[in-house]
Amino acid sequence: MTIHKEGDTTENPPLPDPTATVLSAEERQPTDPWVFGIAAGLVVAFIVWGAVSVESLSNVSSAVLSGVMNAGGWAFVLVASGFVVFTLWLAFSNYGKIPLGRDDEEPEFRTVSWVAMMFSAGMGIGLMFYGVSEPLSHFTNPPPGTVPPGSPEALDVAMATTLFHWTLHPWAIYAVVGLAIAYSTFRRGRRSLISSAFAPLLGERRTQGAFGRAVDILAIFATLFGSAASLGLGALQIGAGLQANGWGEAPLALLIAIIAVLTIAFVASAVSGVAKGIQWLSNINMVLAAILAVFVFVAGPTILILNLIPTAIGDYFGNMAQMAARTAATGGDATAEWLSGWTVFYWAWWISWTPFVGMFIARISRGRTIKQFVVGVLLIPSLVSLIWFAIFGGAAINLQRSGTDLASQSLEAQLFGLLHSMPLGGLLSVVAMLLVAIFFVSGADAASVVTGTLSQRGSIEPSRPVVIFWGVVMGAIAAIMLAIGAAQAGAEEEDAALTGIRDITIISAAPFAIVMVALCVALAKDLHHDPLMRRDRRAVAAVEQAVEHGTKTYGDEFVVAVKPHPDAAADGSAPETEKKKDDEA
Template sequence: MTSTARDHQEKGVEPPYEPARLHEQAGPEKRPTDRVVFGVAAGLMVAFIAWGVAAPDNLSSVAATVLDGVIEGGGWAFVLAASGFVVFALWLAFSSYGKIPLGADDEKPEFRTVSWISMMFSAGMGIGLMFYGVGEPLSHFTSPPPGTADAGTSEAFDVAMATTLFHWTLHPWAIYAVVGLSIAYGTFRKGRPQLISAAFTPLFGRRRAEGGFGRAVDVLAIFATLFGSAASLGLGALQIGGGLVAGGFMDSVGTSLLVVIIVVLTIAFIVSAVSGVSKGIQALSNVNMVLAGVLALVVFVGGPTVLILNLLPTMIGDYFGDLTEMAARTAATGGEPTQTWLAGWTVFYWAWWISWTPFVGMFIARISRGRTIRQFVAGVILIPSSVSLIWFAIFGGAAIDAQRSGTDLASRAIEGQLFGLLDTLPLGAVLGVIAMVLVGVFFVSGADAASIVMGTLSQRGTIHPSRGVVVFWGAVMGAIAAIMLLVGGGGEDALDGIQNITIIMSVPFLLVMVLMCVALVKDLRQDPLVRRDQRAVEAIEQAIDYGRENYGDEFVVAVKPHPADDENAS
């Protein structure tokens, strides 16, 4: 302790705490492959594929049984936790922690805001919006949640749009934000590896986080990411196939064509992935947003424009008006019909989003360096939620209006409903082709991000995984989707099986996410900015107490160099 500090302490006043910069780079950019994580994850994939090929019926049966148990016995946990993550994320943003940067104090964001939002949105749910943009509002309109409204009525319209927003706005993005924020803070502020396991260092210590427990978490993250992405690849293939049929290019879509589509998309996202985030994903994500904007603008102008404009404030009002009821809906009050509905929608969605958090959370963390916590939460939750509001108002509103006007879109398979809506507009065939391209590009941008994340998990948190590992996981992702389509004899049963496995994998991650919240708060309490503010307040309080004790009210608090400090400096 210096003599200056000792003199201040003797007078009852400590100087403000001014820590040195604690931010460090997260180790070397290139790291060796973790043979345990990579080997175990690869072995599990081979075993699963072998199980699916040898006994597909048994695999499907086991997955369905486990899934039923998860939804019936743990549905309440998903409902409660999802809303808890929303509250937690918003609390962080509005608290004093919100000003903490995800990096050094003076570090600038790595990506421009537009590109940052585009990449985040494409990775998070771009292909989902294409697949469900028409299908979900239309489904809730023709078959509303139990006990809410009669099908096909004006009340059902309101319920359909509010329920869709509930599933696609604050809750899913808050789920992503919790994981992304924990990883980004640990990586760019604390200098830890970009791994999900590293987030547990404040709770369990570095040895356990990097030991067997941490490696098990990272293997599970790879497993969940792989199956979530494979399911998405299958959905994208089905929708592209539906577009080929709707456009008259094909009479029907068989398994062989779906496999060809998967192979083409797999090659595309591998090429994009090995080009790197700043080149491949950023470029594709920007293309995504332009194409999606064009398609939405055409539907907005060519569809029921006034109805869509009226929907925007109505949807917001209905959403917040029904939010507590939707967030608290469980089988306890609605019985079997409500439980069945929840299993198909809300609980399914919460589990689905959670199963994607290892992938989306890590990717959002990777692209958010230099943002503050407040900027992160605002960007990750509010901006995509606003885009989802506009998207569903345009496509959902136009679809329900067409349904009420006599065009029976609801009778189509869900992957064909978007193309059915586009057929009602001028140049519908051209719009259908644009939609198919958009589905493909959305998937490529999301899947190459997933392959990079799995490479990061396999190579001890490097932010630049080797091309060989990235290509391997990309190929495995495509192989799983293709094999499950072949085993399922058309793809639908196989995709259901993949989705079931993905949901099952979300169960341990629900607990992981809760623990990540606890670990993050523990970390933030010791952040240099927080400690500096605390010590500054303490110093001012001590100075005022000292002044009152010695001078009454006749004193001022001044900050000036201490004479001893000037002598030392000279």
């Protein structure tokens, strides 16, 4: 039966056949001189500023960040929860069956490797750094107006608040960008760029002009400085591990040497390709992390940890609405200050990482359906985070309650303080330092590939010289900021230098909250006009038309028969007239 075109789609332009080979996504593109040149210039300018006056850099960025937090904290709270709702809606609606590639395409990576790469790139160093310190911080200093510090109720609040910051919300933020880029690249055949995902709203030409370049430059800038801040934290934690093992203080020269060695390692990994480099390192990290977690679980308060897991899940979901709605209006200045240091800061920090993590997740997710993508990206890392924080946070809080003042130690030293309270503490500390190092390598590896992709017009496999350049720059930023702090005013100023870079990252990436809202609109429009969705709508219309015709003609005594179109080809493919209507629709 021939069906008329749908009236609401007649003005849409023809779309490429999703079963065709996506050549534009596979071919290596030349370096964009505007994107590469401006991004490199901005990076050098900020490094020079920090070298000349780290105090000025830190003071200016902190002041601007404070203004952003005070004026826009409510927006971060609102959009973060909105992204969770949006991604879950996509997964469990009809859109969930749309593949991120051709209709018959299989996933590029095995599920285990996919999860390992996603997890390592997303927040590996963060979990090592905050796995002990955040639950312990919320236990000794709960959110204002909630429960007394150190009380049994504080344990519940500490775990629920930690999970709120590290599970569904951050991964939904990553999923929005990752899904938009993966669908645009592997399903629609556009360039692997954030700007290309705006084609449904702006058209292909505008996304390749000044607007698209501005988006991609900002993405490179956020990725480099955001990664450098995390790499700096990783170097500090390795230094704290050396000190905890009695190998002396970690001088600046040693910290820079650590960064230099690991920079060489992640650049070598990056130029070897995703399948060889990041996948190999990520799989090793998953094994080491599992060994460390199992040992702490067995040697630590095992029963408390087991009890903590279901309790934390219940408290998390039971208090999610309250935690998601907490703003400065609910608790005055004390709550506003707490939010700026925790929830609002975290949402801004995750958003600042979306250009990097979102693009990398998109890169490794080809062939999966939208439902598989969302469920995998949201639930699997969230489950791992739950177990990780229950083990390390539960063990740390138990140690604190037993009389050891673990909370008085610095954030980077608290993990090693916990490990040294257990048998084989020295060996565990070495494993932890190795984990941080590999997370350092795998995260920076992925970041250098993503910045290369942004510099080369969306090339999935950017050229080695570009990847090497951005990798070296990334390591240099972390090393230089550590050196600046030590040269200016000692170790205390060293942390201020990293804080200044982190603040700049958030400031430069704050507009991505607006960009991501627009991405949601563009993605929804793109998915509505997906060929698979069109076929579904035409199928429903055809059945409704046949039933209506049969009812009018024969009453209830009729059947709907399916037969080839008279103009169909011998192989059973659709006739040219129907293909033309499919394109025009």
